[in-house]
Amino acid sequence: MADPAFSLAPQPDGATGVLVLADGQVAWGRGFGAVGEAVGEVCFNTAMTGYQEVMTDPSYASQIVTFTFPHIGNVGTNAEDMESHGVPGAVGCVVREDVTAPANFRAQGTFQAWMEAQGRIGISGVDTRALTRRIRVSGAPNAVIAHNPEGTFDLPALLEKARAWQGLEGLDLAIAVTRKDREEWEGSLWHLGEGYTLPEGTAPGDSGRPHVVAMDFGAKDNIFRNIVAAGADVTVVPAKTTAEEILALKPAGVFLSNGPGDPAATGAYAVPVIQKLLAADMPIFGICLGHQMLGLAAGARTTKMNQGHRGANHPVQRKDDGVVEITSMNHGFAIDNTPGALPETVIETHVSLFDGSNCGIAIAGKKAFGVQYHPEASPGPQDSFYLFEKFVGMLG
Ligand SMILES: NC(=O)CC[C@H](N)C(=O)O
Numbered sequence: 379m380a381d382p383a384f385s386l387a388p389q390p391d392g393a394t395g396v397l398v399l400a401d402g403q404v405a406w407g408r409g410f411g412a413v414g415e416a417v418g419e420v421c422f423n424t425a426m427t428g429y430q431e432v433m434t435d436p437s438y439a440s441q442i443v444t445f446t447f448p449h450i451g452n453v454g455t456n457a458e459d460m461e462s463h464g465v466p467g468a469v470g471c472v473v474r475e476d477v478t479a480p481a482n483f484r485a486q487g488t489f490q491a492w493m494e495a496q497g498r499i500g501i502s503g504v505d506t507r508a509l510t511r512r513i514r515v516s517g518a519p520n521a522v523i524a525h526n527p528e529g530t531f532d533l534p535a536l537l538e539k540a541r542a543w544q545g546l547e548g549l550d551l552a553i554a555v556t557r558k559d560r561e562e563w564e565g566s567l568w569h570l571g572e573g574y575t576l577p578e579g580t581a582p583g584d585s586g587r588p589h590v591v592a593m594d595f596g597a598k599d600n601i602f603r604n605i606v607a608a609g610a611d612v613t614v615v616p617a618k619t620t621a622e623e624i625l626a627l628k629p630a631g632v633f634l635s636n637g638p639g640d641p642a643a644t645g646a647y648a649v650p651v652i653q654k655l656l657a658a659d660m661p662i663f664g665i666c667l668g669h670q671m672l673g674l675a676a677g678a679r680t681t682k683m684n685q686g687h688r689g690a691n692h693p694v695q696r697k698d699d700g701v702v703e704i705t706s707m708n709h710g711f712a713i714d715n716t717p718g719a720l721p722e723t724v725i726e727t728h729v730s731l732f733d734g735s736n737c738g739i740a741i742a743g744k745k746a747f748g749v750q751y752h753p754e755a756s757p758g759p760q761d762s763f764y765l766f767e768k769f770v771g772m773l774g
Pocket residue numbers: 437635636637638639640641665666667668708709710711712
């Protein structure tokens with residue numbers, strides 16, 4: 379789309395950062411964080427808080443996040459608001475305003491220094507509304523984000539790199555972000571002033587707590603904390619664990635995590651495992667990528683969305699009672715729910731109020747269900763924590 383606010387403008391004085399889209403459009407700004415260049419798909423996120431969690435959500439691997447909220451970085455960073463450790467998440471971010479000095483009692487450092495330490499590239503001073511409009515109209519573009527304090531950029535080379543990248547479709551990224559080894563999960567929800575605490579009166583390993591095996595496709599830590607808080611013990615296993623290995627751990631139920639990339643590509647190895655777990659009548663709960671792959675295992679298809687859903691205020695409607703949940707989301711693929719596309723055994727339980735896309739399923743005759751959103755972010759009477767309690771309640 380030819381948008382005058384985001385076009386082919388020449389490099390302005392002082393520009394040390396640039397975003398080069400595969401269609402040749404360029405956005406100039408001021409670089410911060412790591413120096414260098416990275417390729418990915420540009421998406422936008424509408425959350426007003428939680429930039430550190432967004433940047434460390436492994437589901438953003440190979441993506442460049444445009445924050446629509448203009449003031450990003452102004453509460454700094456800290457050691458606790460990490461959704462993952464040492465695995466790739468978003469490769470970079472694009473923000474409107476220059477990042478100011480942190481003003482928050484929890485801040486342990488600046489967003490700029492944190493981005494540099496994490497090897498992620500930022501650009502400020504970009505017209506993020508124009509970029510968001512571009513994505514809404516024409517879909518999420520592939521691009522290169524580059525930062526050079528000297529201000530010199532080889533634009534043709536950057537453009538070539540953006541064009542040469544294969545894109546997210548068909549890409550299995552779970553394999554790059556999954557844990558390499560099995561891990562007994564410890565720790566529960568974080569509370570201000572208390573850190574990570576366990577549910578009152580219980581502790582992992584207590585007899586009587588059901589055992590959940592969680593397949594890690596690039597999980598956000600908070601999801602495991604929620605399962606523990608709901609009353610289960612969690613063993614996290616790598617993405618390529620077999621059904622036999624999982625069943626040998628004698629789980630009461632299996633959790634399928636969120637993760638980056640195309641569910642169809644990841645599903646090439648995970649779907650047969652999920653099918654065996656379904657056949658074994660295992661209770662299963664999937665979130666985001668896990669939800670999508672549960673759908674694939676039951677015979678549904680997934681498709682790439684035009685702009686995806688990313689933010690902390692996405693309305694999702696429960697089909698059984700019409701209640702609307704305000705959810706936290708990050709996905710660019712969805713289970714195809716166009717008329718006739720869902721197999722009879724896949725019951726749609728939740729839909730997006732934005733675009734009617736699928737946001738939740740249950741598998742007929744099985745204790746298996748999935749949602750397309752991160753349920754930790756809906757406080758109040760419609761608190762989506764109920765889904766974790768529902769899952770743990772199914773475990774014998
Ligand atoms: N949050 C997620 O698990 C994302 C799932 C998948 N990679 C998507 O983009 O749709």
